[in-house]
Amino acid sequence: MLITPQQLLAAVQTHWAAAPEVTSPTVYPGVRSDTSRWPEWYELWVDVWNEPTRRRIAPDQLELTITIHCFAQRRDVPTAAQRLADAARETLAGRVLSVVDGSPGSTVGAIAILEHRVVDLTRDQHAAGHPHLQHLVVSFAARAQQYDP
Amino acid sequence: MAVTNLTRNLRDGELVLKDGSATPKVLTVVLDEGDLTWTQRQQTLEIKDRGSIAAGHLRKGDDQSVALSFTARWTQLVGKSAAPGDPLQLYEMLMFAEGSGIESTSGPGEQETLTLEFTVVDPAGVASERITFEKVYRESLTMSEGEGSNLIAFSGRAFQTQPAVERV
Numbered sequence: 001m002l003i004t005p006q007q008l009l010a011a012v013q014t015h016w017a018a019a020p021e022v023t024s025p026t027v028y029p030g031v032r033s034d035t036s037r038w039p040e041w042y043e044l045w046v047d048v049w050n051e052p053t054r055r056r057i058a059p060d061q062l063e064l065t066i067t068i069h070c071f072a073q074r075r076d077v078p079t080a081a082q083r084l085a086d087a088a089r090e091t092l093a094g095r096v097l098s099v100v101d102g103s104p105g106s107t108v109g110a111i112a113i114l115e116h117r118v119v120d121l122t123r124d125q126h127a128a129g130h131p132h133l134q135h136l137v138v139s140f141a142a143r144a145q146q147y148d149p
Numbered sequence: 150m151a152v153t154n155l156t157r158n159l160r161d162g163e164l165v166l167k168d169g170s171a172t173p174k175v176l177t178v179v180l181d182e183g184d185l186t187w188t189q190r191q192q193t194l195e196i197k198d199r200g201s202i203a204a205g206h207l208r209k210g211d212d213q214s215v216a217l218s219f220t221a222r223w224t225q226l227v228g229k230s231a232a233p234g235d236p237l238q239l240y241e242m243l244m245f246a247e248g249s250g251i252e253s254t255s256g257p258g259e260q261e262t263l264t265l266e267f268t269v270v271d272p273a274g275v276a277s278e279r280i281t282f283e284k285v286y287r288e289s290l291t292m293s294e295g296e297g298s299n300l301i302a303f304s305g306r307a308f309q310t311q312p313a314v315e316r317v
Contacts, residue, residue, distance in 0.1 A: 053159065053160070053183070054160070054183070055159060055160055055161075055162055055163065055179070055181065055183055056160050056161065056270070057163050057177065057179055058179050058180060059179060059180075143297075148179070
């Protein structure tokens with residue numbers, strides 16, 4: 001039985017939703033939200049899934065990219081998006097998340113979150129006609145591994 | 150059709166170690182890198198006739214053992230030898246670690262050896278093959294760190310001139 005994308009996404013979202021560092025609202029994949037009046041918010045994606053070459057008998061292993069978009073539209077706090085990015089790094093960097101199959105206590109694998117990269121897209125937002133929108137993207141490399149099947 | 154022309158690759162392989170217990174302890178190496186390599190060597194004596202190859206001849210030399218190596222990623226180095234209820238780990242099997250219960254396939258007083266079975270599954274399910282190396286002994290075991298995974302690299306020899314190859 002392979003680890004499913006739903007299980008991986010659930011593991012990341014569950015950890016993220018419970019993190020005390022995350023105090024701003026988060027938009028998850030598949031959820032439509034009107035963010036026009038929000039001063040700041042996150043968007044969370046697991047947007048790259050790569051299966052490295054392996055033996056067929058080897059446990060399922062996936063290389064992932066977890067991407068957190070940090071948005072702030074606050075003229076009063078010009079570094080608000082940086083603060084969101086710091087919170088995202090604190091929440092995810094170096095963490096090992098359990099992957100469960102839905103039933104309580106049934107851990108089927110783990111996600112090890114590795115290094116991250118931060119890109120500031122605020123200038124692009126200004127060029128696109130959003131002069132007050134700060135936008136930072138924090139991308140985490142991660143590795144998911146199934147425990148012995 | 151008894152054979153298939155699909156080339157085999159590392160995805161099709163399965164590496165299993167067995168010890169010499171009455172009921173052999175078996176360890177399937179699930180995290181190996183798929184880089185098993187073995188070399189069947191042959192020694193030949195060149196007998197030249199007063200320096201001439203044209204007038205000379207060849208003789209068979211001594212038997213040569215099979216050299217083999219593989220690399221595996223490691224999760225833990227010791228398991229069973231640290232806590233009897235824990236699963237056996239590759240490192241402690243290769244090292245015949247005390248408490249692991251691994252017994253040599255060679256007789257008492259001889260070098261410690263294992264049996265290594267390498268099965269290459271036919272992806273078409275027609276003609277899988279098993280290559281069995283007997284009396285495999287360790288020459289070196291190298292542990293190294295890596296960005297992706299830490300690795301155990303085994304290098305050794307099988308005390309036979311060639312492994313047994315059979316269709317399974």
